[in-house]
Amino acid sequence: MKPRTPFTLPGALLMLLLPAAAFAHQEAGQAAGFLAGLEHPVSGLDHMLAMVAVGLWGAVLGQPAIWMLPVAFPLMMAMGGLMGLLGFPLPGVEIGIAASAIVLGAMVMTERRLPLRAAVVITALFAIFHGHAHGAELPEGASALMYSLGFVMSTGLLHAVGIALGTLHGWSAGRRAVRAAGGGVALAGLFFMWKALA
Template sequence: MIKHFSSAALLLALALTATTASAHTGAHDIDGFISGLSHPFLSLDHLLVMLGVGLWASRLTPLNAGFTIAAFLSFMVCGAGLALSGLTIQGVETGILASVLIVGLLLSVSRRLPSLLVIGLLAGFAVLHGFAHGLEMPLAAAPVDYAVGFLLATASLHGIGLGLGAMLSYHRFGLRMSGYITSGLGLYLLFNA
């Protein structure tokens, strides 16, 4: 039981070491691969959503979990493409902050929700996260390197979430507790934006 709570404590510690969502639209270094690789770990909104997607996917069969993560990454690339094409989406930052809250709520729900609803929400969140970073990519010294680092870090956070989810699933309230923590931090981010 202590081991399961230590997993939740690790999630909270990772979240508390990240910075706020002000990391979008050029407020951080975007030089190349290293900045793309580090950003998801240092931005609280991105960290929480990516871990949350992995935690949520841990409830699924391995095949469906892999599909969910691949779909998220694909929709994130689509969002970046929309930004690079010059499309404008209003309220991206608010949507990103709301994604933290909603992913936390998805984790805290004990009953099964319709898969299409959850996948649709996650795809929408992926587009928003990708869009925000697609706006930054032209500012990077090496945009492709930045994107590769960013996608690699995002996939890594999904994998960490899957691992944490597997550990927390042995405890009756493990995933729900991570959802409560994520939701609380999402509310904090929304009210302090």
């Protein structure tokens, strides 16, 4: 018999992370926290579109990229954030972020099926730029761990939005819509690039 495995309970346990301003241990007294981190990735259209494009591209590529990209992205993004916090300079961060929207959007639009390793490397490379920008912008006084959690979860949920939209790819009309969405992300990326270079 197939075991019943309701995922609601682990989901509920994860949601217990929501007590936003849980100031405990070493971060005691530091303000902001989870909600600030949750809000940060959606506060910039350049970040948001690139994150959704990662999910869209994963959905277009299918298994196993559909889960490998969303697993790799947060880890490499955190690596970028770590670099930002440690003070490692990363030249052309804004250009890198704009390029991520252009490249990822173009990949979705053209339904480019790169080898899995190449797809992961491209995504991871861009994740470093996104993470560096966020890490360097970590507000003073923020509850660091809760901020980081919110930030990472928000990014992951944006990937999930992309993956959900990418499931439309299975239908012919949906496929056109997904490709159009990729084109839109790439166009927006060009605008961000123009702004970064101006």
